[in-house]
Amino acid sequence: MLSGMGAYLLWGLLPLYFSVLAPADSFEILAHRIVWCTVFCLLLLALTGGFRALRTALTDGKVLGTLALAAVLVCGNWLVFLLGVMSGNVVEISLGYYINPLLSILLGVFVLRERLRPLQWVAIGLAAAAVVVIxxxxxxxxxxxxxxxxxxxGYGLVKNRVGAKVGALSGLTVESIVLTPLALGWIGWTYLAGTATFSGEGSGHVLLMLLLGPATALPLLLFGSAARRIPLSWVGMLQYVTPTMQFLTGVFLMGEEMSAARWAGFGLIWVACLVLITDMVRRARRR
Structure with missing residues (x-):
């Protein structure tokens, strides 16, 4: 439970962390995040003797292809997150993470042919209404x-396909390795264009950029540790810690505007989340 809470608290703090990395822009931060995440993961694999699992994942064409797709999706997610934070749209980002569990349920219906329970339908309807209102x-x-x-x-769905074959650390390492050549290319371009901030803003800025690796990998590893040990319904409730922290950060620390329509939309989203949590708890008790 502490591991799960730690993961979601760290994710919730990311908007504040990214905001202090200025004047680096979203693309430079993303490139460094990928590179230092790769370095950090390889270090952890060296300490834990996990290179055999990494080699297996890299030499299995189907697993590698699936993880490459996952890498593209998580890279897109990181980029949108960064663009939202750096442009002052943290509240809107939090909306996405409130909606995410409901969208995952819909993907389960259309892709995995799962059946929705009545309360899940209610939650999805409320979320759709919230987006319309906003x-x-x-x-x-x-x-x-x-x-x-x-x-x-989409990232969660793709990872679900290989979850039984690849551990959390090995999978994240492969995803980072796939993205690293592009990230290194972008970092090189920033130096050629004279826009690089990594080595020009002091030692504090360098340290914060280097810590992007642990800041990316540690929450994922804590989450993986928690998900294997606590009931899924608990994980489902914990996942709302992150968007709630992001919402509070956007409103009270970054001063983002909250119109009446936004409050109404978020009110509907919060009701949808409560309905979904109720459904998860009821299902867990029946089991």
Whole structure:
């Protein structure tokens, strides 16, 4: 339970962390996040003797292809998250992570041919209504939130396909390795273009950029540790810690505007989350 809470608390703090990395832009931060995540994961594998599992994943064409797709989706998720944070749309990002569990349920219906329970239908209907209310009242579609939800739900679905074959650390390492050449290329481009901030903003900035590796990998590893040991219904309730922290950060620390339509939309989302949690608890008790 502590591992799960630690993972979601760390994820909830990411908007504040990324905001202090200015003047680095979203693409430079993303590139360094990928590179230092790769370095950190390889170090952990060296300490735990996990290179055999990594070699197995890299030499299995089907597993490697699936993890490459997962890498593209998680890279898209990280980029949208960064663009949202750096442009002052943290509240909208939190909306995406509130919606994400509901979108994952829909993917289960359309891709895995699962059947929805009545309360799940109610929760999805409330979430859809919330997006409509926010869109109409705010005058714009919450693209950041929707993109975050779609990419992360897709990432979860793809990872589900290889979860039994590849451990959390090995899988994350493969995903990072797949993305590293592009990340290194972008970092090189920033130096050629004279826009690199990594070595020009002092030792504190360098340290914060280096810590992007642990900041990326540790929450995922804590989550993996928790998910194997506590009931799924507990994981389902814990997952709302992160968007709640992001919402509070956006409203109270970053001063983002909350119109009446936004409050109404988020109210519907929170009711949808409560309905979904109720359904998970009832199902767990029946089991």
């Amino acid at each position: 869109t109409v009242g705010y005058g714009a579609v919450p693209w950041f939130g929707l993109a975050v939800a779609v990419t992360f739900a």
